[in-house]
Amino acid sequence: MNIDRAVLMFAGLMVLLSLALGFYVSPYWYLLTAFVGLNLIQASFTGFCPAALIFKKLGCKSGVAFE
Incomplete structure (x- = not known):
């Protein structure tokens, strides 16, 4: 996996996690x-x-956007 895909995957996971925490725990998430x-x-x-x-x-590995 290159850095570009890892960053996109991490950002997507963080968005989904924060949406779930905001819904179930506290809107501050x-x-x-x-x-x-x-x-x-x-x-x-x-x-x-x-x-x-x-x-x-x-x-x-390096990607196109992030080296």
């Missing part, structure tokens, strides 16, 4: 959904993604 969305938007403009750095250190 929806803030995590907003944070993930904002992080994806800023990564599209800047090319910087903290999750990509972590996946790179874990040994994922």
Whole structure:
């Protein structure tokens, strides 16, 4: 799995998890959904993604968007 796919998978899992927690536990968990969305938007403009750095250190192969 390359870094691009790992970041997309992680973001999708975080959105689904935060939606479930927001529905079943507390609406404040929806803030995590907003944070993930904002992080994806800023990564599209800047090319910087903290999750990509972590996946790179874990040994994922470079992708097109994140090297």
